[in-house]
Amino acid sequence: MYIVVDERDGRPIYRQVADEIRGLIARGELREGAGLPPVRQVAADLGVNLNTVAAAYRELQREGLISVRHGAGATVASRTARGKSDGELRKPLRAALTALVLAGLPRAEIMTLVSDELRGLLKRGK
Amino acid sequence: MYIVVDERDGRPIYRQVADEIRGLIARGELREGAGLPPVRQVAADLGVNLNTVAAAYRELQREGLISVRHGAGATVASRTARGKSDGELRKPLRAALTALVLAGLPRAEIMTLVSDELRGLLKRGK
DNA sequence: TATAGTGTATGGTGACACCGTACAATTTAG
DNA sequence: CTAAATTGTACGGTGTCACCATACACTATA
Numbered sequence: 001m002y003i004v005v006d007e008r009d010g011r012p013i014y015r016q017v018a019d020e021i022r023g024l025i026a027r028g029e030l031r032e033g034a035g036l037p038p039v040r041q042v043a044a045d046l047g048v049n050l051n052t053v054a055a056a057y058r059e060l061q062r063e064g065l066i067s068v069r070h071g072a073g074a075t076v077a078s079r080t081a082r083g084k085s086d087g088e089l090r091k092p093l094r095a096a097l098t099a100l101v102l103a104g105l106p107r108a109e110i111m112t113l114v115s116d117e118l119r120g121l122l123k124r125g126k
Numbered sequence: 127m128y129i130v131v132d133e134r135d136g137r138p139i140y141r142q143v144a145d146e147i148r149g150l151i152a153r154g155e156l157r158e159g160a161g162l163p164p165v166r167q168v169a170a171d172l173g174v175n176l177n178t179v180a181a182a183y184r185e186l187q188r189e190g191l192i193s194v195r196h197g198a199g200a201t202v203a204s205r206t207a208r209g210k211s212d213g214e215l216r217k218p219l220r221a222a223l224t225a226l227v228l229a230g231l232p233r234a235e236i237m238t239l240v241s242d243e244l245r246g247l248l249k250r251g252k
Numbered sequence: 253t254a255t256a257g258t259g260t261a262t263g264g265t266g267a268c269a270c271c272g273t274a275c276a277a278t279t280t281a282g
Numbered sequence: 283c284t285a286a287a288t289t290g291t292a293c294g295g296t297g298t299c300a301c302c303a304t305a306c307a308c309t310a311t312a
Contacts, residue, residue, distance in 0.1 A: 197278030
C-alpha cells in the first residue's frame with residue numbers, strides 16, 4: 001500500500017494518512033474486505049509512531065470506511081462514508097475552488113482540472 | 127463585512143477567518159483598494175481575540191491578497207494570490223472530491239455541484 | 253497453550269492556537 | 283504642531299493537541 005505524507009503540509013500527519021487511505025478506497029485500489037497493513041508497518045514505512053497511524057485508522061473507522069478489530073487487523077468495511085452533512089462536504093470544495101480562482105485560473109481550466117481529478121477517482125468504479 | 131466562524135470546524139479560527147475573506151475577495155465583494163475592517167472590530171463581531179484576526183490578516187498579506195500597514199488599516203491589494211504550487215492547489219481539490227465520491231454522489235451530480243460553486247465565485251468577476 | 257502478531261491505553265514533550273495586556277505606528281481633532 | 287484616538291504589533295501565559303516511547307490487551311497461529 002503506497003501512501004505519502006509531507007512534513008510541510010500543515011495538516012497533522014494522522015489526518016494525511018487517513019486522507020491517503022480514503023483516496024485508495026475511493027479509487028478502488030482497496031476493495032471492500034481487503035485488509036489494511038498493520039499500523040506498525042505503515043508507521044515504519046512513513047517513519048512515524050504507530051499511534052499516529054492508529055489515530056488515522058480510528059478516524060476512518062468513525063466514518064464507517066474500515067473495520068478495526070483489536071488483535072486482528074483492519075479491513076475495508078465500505079466504500080461509502082456515512083454521516084457527512086451537506087455543509088461539511090461543500091465547505092472544503094468551496095475553499096479549494098476559491099484557491100483556484102484566486103490563482104488566476106479561468107473557469108474552463110478549472111472545470112478541466114476537476115474533470116481530470118474525477119476521472120482518476122472513478123476509473124475503477126465498483 | 128459579513129463572515130462566520132464555526133467552533134466545530136476543526137480548523138483554527140484564524141484560518142477560517144482568512145478563508146472567509148479569501149472568498150469575499152474572489153467573489154468581488156471586496157475589490158482592490160477596498161479597506162478591511164479593523165482587527166478589533168472583526169474580533170468583537172466574532173467574539174475572539176484581536177490577535178486571532180491579526181493572524182488571519184498576516185496570512186492574507188503573505189499571499190499578496192491584502193496590504194497591512196501598522197497604524198493605518200488593511201486594504202485589498204490584489205485579486206490574485208501568489209506562489210501556490212500546482213500540488214498545493216490540487217491536493218485540497220482532490221481531497222474535497224474524494225469526500226464527495228465516498229459520500230456516494232454520482233459523477234454528474236458532483237459536476238453540477240462544482241459548477242454551482244464556481245458560478246457563485248465568478249458572478250461578479252472584475 | 254505458548255508465541256507471535258496486532259490494536260489500545262498511558263504518560264510525557266513540544267508546538268501552537270488563543271487570550272490578555274502593553275507597545276508602536278499612523279491618522280485625525282483641536 | 284501636538285495630543286488624542288485609531289490601528290496594527292509584540293510579549294507572556296494557558297490550554298489543547300499532535301506526536302512519541304513504552305507498556306498493555308486481544309487475536310490468531312504453531
